[in-house]
Amino acid sequence: MAAIxxxxxxxxxxxxxxxxxxxxxxxxxMFRSCEASKNEQRQQIGEVLGERISVQExxxxxxxxxxxxxxTQGRDNLSEDELNRxxxxxxxxxxxxxxxxxxxxxxxxxxxDEEMQNILREGTDDMLRQTPFIxxxxxxxxxxxxxxxxxDYKTNQAPQLAEQYKSIYDYWKFVEKSLRQKLLTDKYQTLxxxxxxxxxxxxxxxxxxxxxxxNILLASMPxxxxxxxxxxxxxxxxxxxxxxKKELFKQYVETRDIKYVDFQVKPSxxxxxxxxKTMQDASQKLQxxxxxxxxxxxxxxQILYTGLPVTKAGLPNDIAARIDSxxxxxxxxxxxxxxxxxxxxxxLINKQQLPDSVEFRMIQIGGATAxxxxxxxxxxxxxxxxxxxxxxxxKKYGQEGAKQWLTSDQYQRSSTIDADSxxxxxxxxxxxxxxxxxxxxxxxxxxxxxxxxxxxxTKYDAxxxxxxxxxxxxxxxxxxxxxxxxxxxxxTIEALEKNAEKFGFQVKTQEDLMNSEHNVVGIRxxxxxxxxxxxxxxxxVSPLYECGSNDHLLVVxxxxxxxxxxxxxxxxxxxxxxxxxxDKKFDVLKEKLAxxxxxxxxxxxxxxIDSVNQISFSSPAFIQSTGSSExxxxxxxxxxKAGEFHADPVKGNNGAFVFQVINTDTKKASLIVKDYEKxxxxxxxxxxxxxxxxxxxxxxxxxKRYLFF
Numbered sequence: 155m156a157a158i159x160x161x162x163x164x165x166x167x168x169x170x171x172x173x174x175x176x177x178x179x180x181x182x183x184m185f186r187s188c189e190a191s192k193n194e195q196r197q198q199i200g201e202v203l204g205e206r207i208s209v210q211e212x213x214x215x216x217x218x219x220x221x222x223x224x225x226t227q228g229r230d231n232l233s234e235d236e237l238n239r240x241x242x243x244x245x246x247x248x249x250x251x252x253x254x255x256x257x258x259x260x261x262x263x264x265x266x267d268e269e270m271q272n273i274l275r276e277g278t279d280d281m282l283r284q285t286p287f288i289x290x291x292x293x294x295x296x297x298x299x300x301x302x303x304x305x306d307y308k309t310n311q312a313p314q315l316a317e318q319y320k321s322i323y324d325y326w327k328f329v330e331k332s333l334r335q336k337l338l339t340d341k342y343q344t345l346x347x348x349x350x351x352x353x354x355x356x357x358x359x360x361x362x363x364x365x366x367x368x369n370i371l372l373a374s375m376p377x378x379x380x381x382x383x384x385x386x387x388x389x390x391x392x393x394x395x396x397x398x399k400k401e402l403f404k405q406y407v408e409t410r411d412i413k414y415v416d417f418q419v420k421p422s423x424x425x426x427x428x429x430x431k432t433m434q435d436a437s438q439k440l441q442x443x444x445x446x447x448x449x450x451x452x453x454x455x456q457i458l459y460t461g462l463p464v465t466k467a468g469l470p471n472d473i474a475a476r477i478d479s480x481x482x483x484x485x486x487x488x489x490x491x492x493x494x495x496x497x498x499x500x501x502l503i504n505k506q507q508l509p510d511s512v513e514f515r516m517i518q519i520g521g522a523t524a525x526x527x528x529x530x531x532x533x534x535x536x537x538x539x540x541x542x543x544x545x546x547x548x549k550k551y552g553q554e555g556a557k558q559w560l561t562s563d564q565y566q567r568s569s570t571i572d573a574d575s576x577x578x579x580x581x582x583x584x585x586x587x588x589x590x591x592x593x594x595x596x597x598x599x600x601x602x603x604x605x606x607x608x609x610x611x612t613k614y615d616a617x618x619x620x621x622x623x624x625x626x627x628x629x630x631x632x633x634x635x636x637x638x639x640x641x642x643x644x645x646t647i648e649a650l651e652k653n654a655e656k657f658g659f660q661v662k663t664q665e666d667l668m669n670s671e672h673n674v675v676g677i678r679x680x681x682x683x684x685x686x687x688x689x690x691x692x693x694x695v696s697p698l699y700e701c702g703s704n705d706h707l708l709v710v711x712x713x714x715x716x717x718x719x720x721x722x723x724x725x726x727x728x729x730x731x732x733x734x735x736x737d738k739k740f741d742v743l744k745e746k747l748a749x750x751x752x753x754x755x756x757x758x759x760x761x762x763i764d765s766v767n768q769i770s771f772s773s774p775a776f777i778q779s780t781g782s783s784e785x786x787x788x789x790x791x792x793x794x795k796a797g798e799f800h801a802d803p804v805k806g807n808n809g810a811f812v813f814q815v816i817n818t819d820t821k822k823a824s825l826i827v828k829d830y831e832k833x834x835x836x837x838x839x840x841x842x843x844x845x846x847x848x849x850x851x852x853x854x855x856x857x858k859r860y861l862f863f
Contacts, residue, residue, distance in 0.1 A: 197209050199211075199212045199858055199859050200212075200855065200857045200858050201855065202248075202252050202854070203252060203256055207248070215244045215248060216240060219240055219243070220232060221321070221324065221325075222328050225325050226325075234678065249850065250339070250850070253849050254338055254339050254342050254846075258338055263341050265334050265338050269337065270333070270337070273333065273337065274300070277294050277297060278294070279295075281332060281336070282295035282329070282333075283295060285300075285326065286299075286303075287299040287300040303322065347838045347842040352835050352838070357833075364771055366818060367819050368768075368769045368794070368816075368818045368819075369767040369769075369815075369816045369819075370766050370767075370791055370814060370816060371765060372763070372765070372777070372787075373753050373762070373811065373812045374762050374764065374777060374779045374806075374810070375743045375746065375811075376762075376808055377740070377743070377780075377808055377809055377810075385738045385739060392723065392731060396723045396726070396730050400720055403720055403721040403725075403729075404721075405719070406851050407668055407669075407670070407857070408669070408715070409665075409666040409668050409716045410687055410712055410713075410714065410715050411664070411666065411713040411714040411716070413650065413661050413663050413710075413711045413713050414662055414675060415660065415661055415708070415709050416662070416675060416706060416708050417659060418702070418705055419625050419706070419707065421623050421625040422629045425625050428626070429497055429623060429624075430488060432453060432621070433488035433497045433498075433619065433621065434488055436449055436453040436499055437487055437488055440485045440501040440617060441485045441501075446459045446503065447459045447617075449617065450619055453621065455620055455621060456620045456621065456622070457470070457569075457618045457619075459617045459618070460570070460576060461576060461615060462566065462579055462580065463508060463613035463615045464566035464613055465510065465566065465612070466612075466614070468562065469614065470491075470494070470618070472494070472496075473498065473500055473616070476500070477614055477616065480500070480502040482503070482504055482505060483501075483502070485499065485501040486499055487499070490623075495623050497620075497623060498618070500616055500618050500619075501616065502616050504614075505614045507610050509611075510561060510608065510609035510610070511559055511560070511562075512582045512583065512607055513557050513559050513607075514603060514604050514605060515545075515548075515603055515605060516600050517534060517551060517601045518551075518553065518598060519531040519551070519601065520598040524594075524596075527594075527599050528599060531592050534547060534592075538590050538601065539590060562611075565579055577593060577595075578593060581602060582604060585604040586607075587604055587606060588604070590603045591603075633707065634707065637657075637698060640653070640659060641695075641698045645695055646693070646711075647695065650695065663713070667687065669688045669857060670857050670859065670860070672863075674687065674710065677701050677702050677708065682699060683708060683710055685860060687710055687712060691712065691715075692714055692715050694711065694712055695709065695710075696711065740803075740805045740810050743803065743809075744803045744805075744810055747759060750812060752799060752814070753814050764779060765816075766813075770792065774788045775787050777806070779809065782806070784807060784809075784811070786806055787811050790804045790811075791813065791815065794813075794815045795815065796815050796816075797817075798814070800812055800815075
């Protein structure tokens, strides 16, 4: 009993302990859940219509489109700028497709499999014309070729063709997906455009408006006749104009104004002198007959010596420009090419007339050993020389022996070529038509026969030493220390601007920087700076960033932040002021023209007089005296009658106008109602595309790609 009583006395403590344990367990689970949610959010690259987009999903789409471009353009790699364009195109396409899918779902719009099959059977869509499934006789997409390929892909993939088949299959799946998305978008836009109908009455009105032309005498008073200093504008007037035109100043993405100092490190004179000495030594060695490949390699040239003759197109532009003026065996002294910032030395070893295109066929011979392969190849070579048909022997060894073309462009830009490839290409370049040669390589033998040679051109065998004029480590260190001191001593925007000149720097400004831009102020490798900019508060100064091609030093300060919504008056004050200025100047000129009853009276008041002919809605008035197109004047002229003097001044973009209609004329033409209804329908389709832009703006798009790319 005593024990039970003791336990009871500990009751409140036990309850507290158990409660704390339960709380700790629940809190731990909540923490894990929150941490998992945060990790998921960290992997989100953006959002559209409330749907989050993961970085993995976006990266997958980029890689898909990148492979498509490589395949269709025959490329191995894309440049940085090209990749950036791919990223933007993938993003915009993804967003557009999501918007269309949502709107189409509301309306019950879909693309059926039968509709897809109809498109494939017709074969006229531009996307289909870019595929490999083209009938060579008709030049059109051939659905039977596609079906055959898909069957072959599923049932009969030879190991040596598996990779090629997979690439083509992936490309087709991309085309199929894109085609389905395009059809859905076309359906939606067609539906919207058909809501904006045309009719015969509207067609007749359009016909009349475009065929009626007027010739006028124009009296114009440009706004420049009134000095800006003579116009007084109050803050209240600016505010009233801002409120009236507020919708013009609405922005749908956040932007930031920055101030920055960018310092590009460049080679010092001692750096240039040291490199010049290396180039002079290399030039002397080439002149003295040293092995070109060794000289080029030791000089660390950007272009390795292959010994293959190439056309001018295979040479750098600066080398191609001077190669014809060189004699065989000549070596240039070092020269500078400003366009690519290099020192260069060239030795022309040989030049000869060779075909730009070679047609050939070949048989590959293997064996258990190199000797066995050589023995088999010798017997094949003997058989071919005796007159046995090439294709029949090729088939005996499981090959087609089909003719194929080799062009100079297919190999002459390669940075490295191994010994076997060099011998192979030299043979194809120099072997006479009809000749057969047995080539022995490390992997076996290849028997080649040249069947045609075309487009004889001059090809050059040249040793080229091209070296970028780089700065040294010491030069970079000196620049870094100086810039680092400037950044560490100036922690505010005011200080950056005040002391920049003392350090030899200049503070520059960029307004309305968006996080969708790939670089800060056009400098490569500035993603970390971009992340800082869109995380900082106004007035903050960044740390020092090393960026560019490891040759730029950058410091950034956030000057102003423009959030999503309406720009405040201060941010658009000059633009608003120009509207008010124009209105006030018009009022001055309108008062000056008040009461005039003829062109002569307007001229007496200081107006400039011109004849302007053939004004119509299809040919708006362009006024020489103001240097601008004036739509308001066009409307007033078209509405006026022949002989009428329009005394009420028209407010134009750049001036005030009164005019007299000399005559009106209607061009002779037959009204074909259907043609003008088509024009109206085309305008409706343009309006539908603007409607899509409205949907884009209302899709609550969040773009955080800058955090990852």
